Amino acid sequence: MRDITVPKLNSNDDSYILLEWLLPDGDTVPEGTPVAVVETAKAAEDLPSPHSGILHRLVKEGTECRPGEVIGRLFTDEDERLRYLSAPPAARAGDQDVEIVLTEPARDLVARHNLSMDMVRRLGKTIVSRADLEPLLAGGGTPPADSATIARHTPSRHQQAVADVVTRSHREIPAGYAVCKVIVDAALAAARQATEQDGYVVGLTELLVRAVAGQHSEFPVHFATWTDGGDVMLSDAPSIGVTIDVGTGLFVPVLRDANQLSLRAVAEQLLAARMAAMRGEFRAEDLRGANIGVALAEDPIVLAQPMILPPMVAMVSLGARQQEPCLGPDGGLSARSFVYVGLCYDHRLLNGRQAGLFLAALRDALQTPEGLRRLTT
Structure with a gap:
């Protein structure tokens, strides 16, 4: 099994948006074949497959991703892919298809601060506690839902x-x-x-x-x-x-x-x-x-x-x-x-x-x- 990671596409952006997967799960992909389209702040880029293999997508379309992040995997054959899919969730925590379990305090924190599940998934855990989420808030999260409403404008990427x-x-x-x-x-x-x-x-x-x-x-x-x-x-x-x-x-x-x-x-x-x-x-x-x-x-x-x-x-x-x-x-x-x-x-x-x-x-x-x-x- 080999990873498909997001390369550093330019010096200005710290993150990109995965716009589109060009191939479905389970397709056999030759090395160098474009497998996804990633949007930088300036344009869209095709991501070529770094190796040949059978594709398994980890990240959903429309998701923010960062340089070095694993967005997909390539398997040698279908048997290897099936073994991966049948493994316990903890063994494939990076997969967006895996159900994430939030503790009660964690659910309360997610609701009050409008944290997205994409942010939660990037923790790489299948069971998420309040302590796991607190570093996200320390880094500058969304203000609590009950805070005063302020008109804001966020420039596009x-x-x-x-x-x-x-x-x-x-x-x-x-x-x-x-x-x-x-x-x-x-x-x-x-x-x-x-x-x-x-x-x-x-x-x-x-x-x-x-x-x-x-x-x-x-x-x-x-x-x-x-x-x-x-x-x-x-x-x-x-x-x-x-x-x-x-x-x-x-x-x-x-x-x-x-x-x-x-x-x-x-x-x-x-x-x-x-x-x-x-x-x-x-x-x-x-x-x-x-x-x-x-x-x-x-x-x-x-x-x-x-x-x-x-x-x-x-x-x-x-x-x-x-x-x-x-x-x-x-x-x-x-x-x-x-x-x-x-x-x-x-x-x-x-x-x-x-x-x-x-x-x-x-x-x-x-x-x-x-x-x-x-x-x-």
Whole structure:
């Protein structure tokens, strides 16, 4: 008999949720076959079977589990599995199918403090006393049922992960911020033309992603990342993380080798990312490996300073489109569209001059005929 344990999937989470078992009890599982889906704070991960054998599930779907916790077992053959199932409950206390017996004082404690049976099961005992439960309360349990009712809000696991990243960014990165104004009438016209001619939806976001990717060779430090040892690593190609929030939480999927992507490919990948966010289908690998970010704002937010997401050193921001009056060559009054494009940068590596040059290059790409020609071909 061998155990299936939960690995450490990322450095931010101390626990995960077992979303789904992919195979039923009693199935023969080859080594490496995905047997379960575990949700981290950022995405869902398939857990491959560490060995071959006959599966026996210990943990129910929807249960919180921690790195190193045993969630299932693999048996050499059916006879070994049947012997395990016929053993006394005390011999298989980790199995959720085993009935847990609570003493009267323990039942009273569970009721008064709203302790879940999942917490009780993790004690690994089939007979649970009050003394067994007291360490759970000392670690910060649920307040007693008869305590005063207080309105509380508990952030989702995903939002707690966002909070950890933002806290780390504020703690570790001395950020500077610069912003420029970009007239986008020509860019909007180019986007409309691409949409009409080629049949895929393009907007300022897609053009900006291509513009950022096009700066990789000229501004390599803007695409650098910090290593665990404190060194700075330059990247071979731009991998751009784009913020997406469709009401299910903030995600930053990565467009890899973005300088090799056509405008159509950028549009298709961003559309697929938005659909994945809506459906909760992101995998951890979809969210890893960015070396620069693009943060998107929607109306009414016209200017926003984003957080730099470690280990990156720069984050571009795009504000909502605005209009302003302007005088034409003949003195006539008309309206034009503009956006604010910002750059939040790690001041340990980049200074205001480099930030200004980078923003000027983005402005030229989005505002000049030659720049737009490169972005749309």
